[in-house]
Amino acid sequence: METKEGIKGQDATGAVCDYLCKMFSLAGKKAVVTGGSGVLGTDMACAMARAGANVVLWASREDPLQASTERIKKETGRTDGIEYHKVDLMNEDGMLAAIDAAGDFQILLNACGGGRGKSPLIEQDMENFRFVMKLNVEAGCFLPMKVVAKRWIEKKIPGCIINIASMSSYVPLSGVWAYNAAKAAVKNLTEGAAKEFAPYGIRVNAIAPGFFLGEQNRRLLTNEDGSLTDRGKAVIAHTPFGRFGQAHELMGAVLYLCANEAAGFVTGITIPVDGGYLVQNI
Numbered sequence: 001m002e003t004k005e006g007i008k009g010q011d012a013t014g015a016v017c018d019y020l021c022k023m024f025s026l027a028g029k030k031a032v033v034t035g036g037s038g039v040l041g042t043d044m045a046c047a048m049a050r051a052g053a054n055v056v057l058w059a060s061r062e063d064p065l066q067a068s069t070e071r072i073k074k075e076t077g078r079t080d081g082i083e084y085h086k087v088d089l090m091n092e093d094g095m096l097a098a099i100d101a102a103g104d105f106q107i108l109l110n111a112c113g114g115g116r117g118k119s120p121l122i123e124q125d126m127e128n129f130r131f132v133m134k135l136n137v138e139a140g141c142f143l144p145m146k147v148v149a150k151r152w153i154e155k156k157i158p159g160c161i162i163n164i165a166s167m168s169s170y171v172p173l174s175g176v177w178a179y180n181a182a183k184a185a186v187k188n189l190t191e192g193a194a195k196e197f198a199p200y201g202i203r204v205n206a207i208a209p210g211f212f213l214g215e216q217n218r219r220l221l222t223n224e225d226g227s228l229t230d231r232g233k234a235v236i237a238h239t240p241f242g243r244f245g246q247a248h249e250l251m252g253a254v255l256y257l258c259a260n261e262a263a264g265f266v267t268g269i270t271i272p273v274d275g276g277y278l279v280q281n282i
């Protein structure tokens with residue numbers, strides 16, 4: 001009901017919901033989430049599905065893909081529009097086949113990536129170094145951007161790409177040489193691609209999560225019994241909020257960047273979601 005103070009009660013709730021829905025709804029959109037069976041990828045795909053998007057999870061192993069698809073269906077109560085495709089993202093031909101199978105989609109979220117141990121620079125195993133570079137720069141960012149944007153440009157689809165950067169895109173973490181270099185590259189590639197694709201209406205942005213426990217970093221940050229390793233303690237000590245992030249705390253950034261109505265003029269940025277980790281102060 002409209003009063004002198006504005007809209008009240010049930011009508012106010014309805015008006016707020018209508019406004020937020022218009023701003024952030026992903027109904028009618030389809031999103032591909034690479035690394036969609038990972039800890040963060042699954043949760044981000046779930047957030048997009050809850051906002052109305054159909055989602056296709058891409059990752060290299062069948063069982064985790066199946067488990068993540070089932071989890072998203074259960075959490076959203078949806079029976080359709082949640083699919084997966086097994087694909088090795090290190091392989092361009094495999095990715096092209098996955099794109100054909102996905103049909104038209106408007107959102108690409110690149111959540112494939114990760115690290116592999118840590119070591120002093122002079123002891124770095126070069127096979128590991130090349131693997132982590134390839135996983136994060138090629139499979140986790142460049143190759144999907146290349147093949148998907150090519151398709152979008154041909155089909156005149158003004159899509160939205162979200163890459164996943166890291167705290168190490170800004171400041172190196174000790175001992176993870178390739179991961180640092182790779183994630184700095186992800187931020188850089190995001191900016192370069194944003195400029196190149198802007199004339200086609202394709203937006204390219206990134207999210208830089210602080211520290212969230214995932215498969216790739218759990219062993220670096222926590223011991224078998226769940227207590228913190230020295231590195232885990234150092235991370236917490238360096239994070240003004242004094243804790244790791246919870247996956248749901250990334251979802252506002254995901255939905256914001258996906259939503260053309262909310263972020264239609266936003267491209268080339270990287271949003272840190274880090275509990276203040278990047279704030280260097282005394």
Ligand SMILES: NC(=O)c1ccc[n+]([C@@H]2O[C@H](COP(=O)([O-])OP(=O)(O)OC[C@H]3O[C@@H](n4cnc5c(N)ncnc54)[C@H](O)[C@@H]3O)[C@@H](O)[C@H]2O)c1
Pocket residue numbers: 034035036037038039040041058059060061087088089090110111112113114115135139140164165166167208209210211212213214215216217
């Ligand atoms: N967890 C964190 O604290 C954190 C912080 C900053 C950035 N990140 C980044 O976020 C992203 C997701 O992290 P996560 O913690 O969910 O990782 P995760 O290890 O849980 O998931 C990684 C995903 O990538 C997939 N993958 C790996 N190699 C692949 C390949 N060759 N082809 C296809 N799929 C492949 C895996 O199957 C899995 O689905 C990564 O880029 C990671 O570097 C994570």
